[in-house]
Amino acid sequence: xxxxxxxxxxxxxxxxxxxxxxxxxxxxxxxxxxxxxxxxxxxxxxxxxxxxxxxxxxxxxxxxxxxxxxxxxxxxxxxxxxxxxxxxxxxxxxxxxxxxxxxxxxxxxxxxxxxxxxxxxxxxxxxxxxxxxxxxxxxxxxxxxxxxxxxxxxxxxxxxxxxxxxxxxxxxxxxxxxxxxxxxxxxxxxxxxxxxxxxx
Amino acid sequence: xxxxxxxxxxxxxxxxxxxxxxxxxxxxxxxxxxxxxxxxxxxxxxxxxxxxxxxxxxxxxxxxxxxxxxxxxxxxxxxxxxxxxxxxxxxxxxxxxxxxxxxxxxxxxxxxxxxxxxxxxxxxxxxxxxxxxxxxxxxxxxxxxxxxxxxxxxxxxxxxxxxxxxxxxx
Numbered sequence: 254x255x256x257x258x259x260x261x262x263x264x265x266x267x268x269x270x271x272x273x274x275x276x277x278x279x280x281x282x283x284x285x286x287x288x289x290x291x292x293x294x295x296x297x298x299x300x301x302x303x304x305x306x307x308x309x310x311x312x313x314x315x316x317x318x319x320x321x322x323x324x325x326x327x328x329x330x331x332x333x334x335x336x337x338x339x340x341x342x343x344x345x346x347x348x349x350x351x352x353x354x355x356x357x358x359x360x361x362x363x364x365x366x367x368x369x370x371x372x373x374x375x376x377x378x379x380x381x382x383x384x385x386x387x388x389x390x391x392x393x394x395x396x397x398x399x400x401x402x403x404x405x406x407x408x409x410x411x412x413x414x415x416x417x418x419x420x421x422x423x424x425x426x427x428x429x430x431x432x433x434x435x436x437x438x439x440x441x442x443x444x445x446x447x448x449x450x451x452x453x
Numbered sequence: 454x455x456x457x458x459x460x461x462x463x464x465x466x467x468x469x470x471x472x473x474x475x476x477x478x479x480x481x482x483x484x485x486x487x488x489x490x491x492x493x494x495x496x497x498x499x500x501x502x503x504x505x506x507x508x509x510x511x512x513x514x515x516x517x518x519x520x521x522x523x524x525x526x527x528x529x530x531x532x533x534x535x536x537x538x539x540x541x542x543x544x545x546x547x548x549x550x551x552x553x554x555x556x557x558x559x560x561x562x563x564x565x566x567x568x569x570x571x572x573x574x575x576x577x578x579x580x581x582x583x584x585x586x587x588x589x590x591x592x593x594x595x596x597x598x599x600x601x602x603x604x605x606x607x608x609x610x611x612x613x614x615x616x617x618x619x620x621x622x623x
Contacts, residue, residue: 412517
């Protein structure tokens with residue numbers, strides 16, 4: 254019986270693990286690969302705010318519009334007013350809490366005289382609400398237009414307030430900032446862009 | 454009896470649930486012409502509420518959704534086709550505003566992804582089980598080699614161990 258114990262026995266066992274090799278390996282490799290790819294996507298998404306939709310309006314002319322002024326304020330806003338110099342168009346509303354957070358920063362920009370800010374007073378139930386709000390907190394705007402039924406807001410692809418658009422000299426939208434414009438946002442993002450747009 | 458009661462209760466729940474989303478559209482928004490209103494509802498169901506993100510504007514109670522519904526109706530009255538209205542919204546909010554993403558190069562991964570994953574998973578499972586049954590069927594013995602018989606020398610040692618319970622060294 255000793256002749257069974259030969260060197261061929263372990264060799265015959267070898268093709269087994271080898272044949273299962275790539276199928277088996279795939280079982281382990283495929284989920285790992287999928288996991289790594291998904292991990293990559295998730296990590297990328299982790300730092301992003303899902304409400305920050307990229308605007309399709311970038312590098313497109315501002316939509317044509319002509320809005321009514323706030324009662325007794327004058328200086329209404331239309332798309333024609335956005336040509337000539339670089340300007341900011343700020344979507345706000347007296348009902349909007351984040352706009353109150355943003356407001357002091359807008360006042361600072363106005364006081365610096367660096368760039369004109371135009372306001373679109375969005376979804377005001379009563380036009381007087383917007384007027385009183387500006388009287389209470391200060392009025393950083395050059396021109397203000399009332400958009401009670403979101404017609405112009407939708408034309409601008411607005412999803413919430415506040416939103417701020419940078420419009421170049423020719424009336425083309427160059428940038429959209431979602432959320433309050435703080436000192437940091439203005440100094441690091443908007444100001445350099447405005448400077449660049451003024452040169453061109 | 455109990456079964457009927459259960460069925461009735463379930464029917465009631467379903468009826469209530471089915472009725473709920475319709476409340477977002479207020480009577481004062483509706484168009485007088487039922488055919489146009491039906492089209493407005495149809496288009497609204499394809500548009501995402503950009504504030505709430507995972508609801509269509511027909512079901513959303515957000516104020517912007519209401520305004521978008523009114524714009525949809527406005528455009529229907531002005532003679533836009535359903536597709537023209539969808540294009541109008543896409544021009545402002547991007548493809549994102551459509552609940553069903555359009556079929557184009559940038560969305561191929563989205564459309565084909567699930568099918569590809571299914572095929573991949575199926576292929577892996579097939580390969581795995583085929584290998585396993587092949588291993589079990591033909592080379593199950595080869596996978597675990599049978600113990601070889603003892604050599605005469607080993608047998609002598611074993612016999613000695615069994616006989617006096619001590620190793621040859623002790």
